Amino acid sequence: MRHQLATFKLDDCLYGIDVARVQEALRMQAHTPVPHAPKGVAGLVNLRGQVVLLVDLRVRLGREGFGEDDDPMMMVVKVDGEPVSLLVDQVGDVLEIDGSRFGSPPPTLEPALRDFVTGVYQLDDELLLALDVDLAVQV
Amino acid sequence: MDAMDEIVREFVVESYENLDQLDSDLVALEGDAGSRSLLSSVFRTIHTIKGTSGFLGFGALEGVTHVGESLLAELRDGKREMTQRTTDVLLTMVDTVRELLRSIESTGAEGDLDTTAVVASIQAVLDGTDAPAPAAEEAPVEPEPVDAAPVDEAPTEKAKPAPVLPGKKAKAPLPAKPAEAPSAAAPEPAAAEPSAEEAPVRSATESSIRVDVEVLDALMRHVGELVLARNAMTSIAADIDDPALVHATQRLALIATELQQGVMKTRMQPIDNVWSKVPRMVRDISASLGRQVRLDMIGKETELDRGVLEAIKDPLTHLIRNAIDHGIEAPEQRVAAGKPEQGVLTLRAFHQGGQVVIEIADDGKGIDPQAIAAKAVERGLRSAADVADLAPQDVFQLLFLPGFSTAEKVTHVSGRGVGMDVVKTKVDAIGGVVDVTSAVGVGTTWRLRIPLTLAIMPALTVECASETYAIPQINLLELLAIDDKQSGVEYVGEAPVFRLRGRLLPLVDLRDVLGRTPRESLVGAVIAVMHADGGRFGLLVDHVRNTEEIVAKPIAAAVKGIGLYAGATLLGDGSVTLILDIPAVARRALELQEAIGDDRDVVATSTGETEQMLIVSVGEDRQVAMPMGAVTRLERFPMDVLERVSGSLVMQYRERITPVVDLAQVLGLGSTFREELAVVVCQRGDRSVALVADEVVDIVECAIADRSEVSGYGLLGSIIVRGRVTELLDLEATVRDADSAFYDVQDAELVGAGSEH
Structure with a gap:
């Protein structure tokens, strides 16, 4: 079984999302902040007439959130049929990986990440963390 | 057809x-x-027409x-058994019905059509006295295609409808049509309609079609x-100074507006669609409760979006039941x-702004604020101390609390404990507002203000800390700018x-509400x-941007859950803007003031029930608190404005x-000389009562439940404000002592008086 994964970088880690869950990847757009929003909500963006929630994945993964000077990218994923936009450092290629390379996360993985990762793919030169999209967007 | 009532038109189309x-x-x-099912279907159709025509007063x-x-x-x-004879008379009946409908459609009345013959012929069949060779003036029953032009193949066994009608109208009877061409039947009557003066009038079936609501919603x-x-486009065109673009944009704007109005109109229905069921309901309810009620309905033709109409159905029903059960x-x-024995229930609908x-x-009988207050206490919704000083208008708001029911005894009509809170929730849900005014012995008026349509709403866009927010116009009363001198702004x-x-x-x-950088000035x-x-409050914003028609877009649960935003919309520049949920903002502001109250060492209770209190000082070291809501004005006057008239203290x-x-004197201190007085004015309609004290100290949010029960006459107890014992004034009793008629002023007068000053 070949797994197709859309990849992105966040703090030098490589993450992957099942390509079927990904709607598109875009450059960061002007967004509207939401006062009193739960942690991890970066705001709302206008995606071709649709108001879409912007989730700061760094905050969700227990890191310092994106700042004014950062130039993140938006990875738009489908959750329950509705688009949600994830803020990531850099969107990467779509990789096709053999299912046999999939395994449980190594014990060395930091605990903050562990909850959000369903498992890892062992690539030739690095690890690809499989992101639990549904959990990641649950702000 | 203009003269024809909407309901009659619908009846005709449907029939x-x-x-x-x-x-x-x-x-x-x-x-x-x-076939039983076929017979049942036929029976139902005739039954429906009979019922409606009886209701509409079409006797023939x-x-x-x-x-x-x-x-x-x-x-x-x-x-x-079904025989040819029965089929004949039934078809004759159908033709007569058609003939009558046609007359109703074109003239609004049944006309002078003679129906006795057809009635007699059916009756004859019913009675079994139907002679095989009926009298000639009765409906001829044998197929006689004299001038009734059959348009179908007319199977031989099928009876020709009899030309039951004398004179020119006799050429109209329609033969029964085969099932495959039913739609052709409707336009035909119009063609046959001889009255030339009504030629341009299209028949009801021609001029209206049924459209799936889904289609309209999508549209x-x-x-x-x-x-x-x-x-x-308008926003972009304003930036690019190109005359051609501006022109094109203006035309687009015009067309879009017209289209918007047109589509909205297709969804508009007169409120009578809901009201039409009210007379029956009122009749039934009043009969079961032994009331005599006359129903007046004003503004039946007032149109609302069908979505809104649907949403107000239940609240309206509830309010009407309530008015008969608890009001009249x-x-x-x-x-x-x-x-008079007969009570009057008035429904009124109109467009306003x-x-x-x-x-x-x-x-x-009106709503007695004291009964409401007592009930709220009895139900444990508020403490006795809580309600004691509420202004009547605030007391009425208690009616909207969940679990409140004023029925002395629970009846099947209303008073099941699910009451006004449901009304309020439903009206809130469509962005509407409900309030009530009442005078004991005179009556009660419930007022719903609801948006014309749910889809597009007029809104005000405002700026706050460089961010833009939209405020629904329905919550907006007026805009005021604070000038350089800050005129009108006071700090208590x-x-x-x-x-x-x-x-x-x-x-x-x-x-403050949004947690942005505090305002410097x-x-x-x-x-x-x-x-x-x-209630009303003034929302401070940096400045006003525009009024815009906005379309509320669904927002993620995470944002909705914050409870401050009604939704989001897109502005002309493409940016997303949050729509403020004004009632929620008001509640959030109250919580904030509570927090500030904590800083000031006001004792807060675990229930969080607080009230805004005006604190004044009296004599050397006494403090008195009274509910801010009941205070109309604060003034300062020299002592000598006070005069004594036949033992009572008054002032001009x-x-x-x-x-x-x-x-x-209320505190039992006796009169002391003061150079200047702090005067607290309570006003209701054109009556006012002045309370004098030494100084206004503060306005604080107080936790009412924390009062002690130690009280003297005119006092409800005491509370601690900033570490000081403060007596809580029984404002209502005190004011009533000074002016026994004070609380008799009706709310209607009150509203009028409020806007005069």
């Missing part, structure tokens, strides 16, 4: 459709005489369908998108109170208030006077003799 079905059913029946139509129904009932119940959504696109008294009580206002007014303690036409308006800073800020939850205030209560 034509049903008759088409009936024709095919009757024909099918000849082939399958025993009712008469014809009545005998027809009797005959059909026997057929359906198997008491009679409305697209128009919403178009409105947003137009806003964007039993006849003997009314007579005893010097009123892009909104629809619906009033449900009764001339019943640290809380800013605005003196608006003599009333103190509490100010809520949107920056009030100068230049704009006060948006908001109306929410039956705004060209009236106003009774004065010296709080020093």
Whole structure:
């Protein structure tokens, strides 16, 4: 079984999302902040007439959130049929990986990440963390 | 057709459709005489027409369908076999019905059509006295295609409808049509209609079509998108100074507006669609409760979006039931109170400022604020101390609390403990506002203000800390700018208030509510006077951008869950803007003030029930608190304004003799000399009472439940404010002592008086 994964970088880690869950990847757009929003909500963006929630994945993964000077990218994923936009450092290629390379996360993985990762793919030169999209967007 | 009532028009359209079905059913029946389901269908159709025509007062139509129904009932119940003769008379009946409908359609009345013959012929069949060779003036029953031009193949066994009608109208009877061409039947009557003066009038079936609501909803959504696109175009065109673009944009804007209005119109329905069921409901309820009620409905033609109409159905029903059950008294009580036996329930609907206002007014016993307060305490919704000082208008708000029911005993009509809170929730859900005014013995008026449509709403866009927010116009009363001198702004303690036409308006800073950087100066800020939850407050914003038509877009649960935003919309520049949920903002502001109250060492209770209190000092070291809501104005006057008239203290205030209560005396301190007085004015309608004290100290949020029960006359107990014992004034009793008629002023007068000053 070949797994197709859309990849992105966040703090030098490589993450992957099942390509079927990904709607598109875009450059960061002007967004509207939401006062009193739960942690991890970066705001709302206008995606071709649709108001879409912007989730700061760094905050969700227990890191310092994106700042004014950062130039993140938006990875738009489908959750329950509705688009949600994830803020990531850099969107990467779509990789096709053999299912046999999939395994449980190594014990060395930091605990903050562990909850959000369903498992890892062992690539030739690095690890690809499989992101639990549904959990990641649950702000 | 303009003269024709909407309801009659609908009846005609519906009946034509049903008759088409009936024709095919009757024909099918000849082939399958025993079919129970076919007979039932035919029976239902005739039954419906009979019922409606009786309701609408079309006697001849009712008469014809009545005998027809009797005959059909026997057929359906198997008491009679379907024979050619019965088919004949039934088809004759159908034709007569058609003829009558045509007359109703074109003239609004049944006309002078003679239906006795057809009634007699059906009756004859029913009675079994039907002679094989009936009299010639009765409906001929044998197929006689004299001048009735059959348009179908006319199977030989099928009876030709008899030309039952004399004169020129006789050429109109329609033969039963085969099932495959039912729609052709409807336009034909119009063609046959001889009255030349009504030639341009299209028949009801031609001029209206039935459209799936889904289609209209989708259309409305697209128009919403178009409105947003137009806003964007307008915004872009304003930046690019190109005459051609500006021209094109203006035309687009115009067309979009017209289209929007047009599509909205397709979804508009007169409120009568809901009201039409009210007379029956009122009749039934009043009968079961032994009330006599006359129903007046004003503004039946007022149109609302069908979505809105659907949403107000339940609240309206509830309010009407409530008005009869709890409002209008039993006849003997009314007579005893010097009123006519028959109570009057008035429904009124009208458009006002892009909104629809619906009033449900009764001339019943009114709502007694004290009974409400007592009930709230009994139900454990509020403490006795809580309600003691509430202004009547605030007391009425208790009615909207979940679990409140004022029924002395629970009846099947209302008072199941699910009451006004449900009304409020439903009205809130569509962005509407509900409030109530009432005077004991005179009556109660419930007022719903609801948006014209749910899809597109007018809104005000405002700026706060460089961010833009939208405020629904329905919550907005007026806009005020704060000038360089900050005229009108007063601070009582640290809380800013605005003196608006003599009333103190509490100010809520949107920056504080949204947790943005605090405002450095009030100068230049704009006060948006908001109306929410039956109260008003001034929302401070940096400045006002625009008024815009906005389309509320669904937002993620995470944002909705914050409870401050009603939704989001897109502005002309494509940016997302949050729509403020004004009642929620008001509640959030109250929580904030509570937090500030904590800083000031005001004892807060675990229940979080607090009230804004005005604190004044009296004598050397006494403090008195009274509910801020009941205070109209704060003034300062020299001591010598006080005069004594026949033992009572009065002062001339705004060209009236106003009774004065010296709080020093209420506290048992005796009169002391003071150079200047702090005067607290309570006003209701044109009556006012002045309370004098030494100084105004502060306005604080107080936890009411924390009062001690130690109290003297005119006092409710004491509370601790900033570490000091403060006596809580029984304001109502004190004011009533000074002016016994003070609380008799009606709310209607009160409202009028409020806007005068």
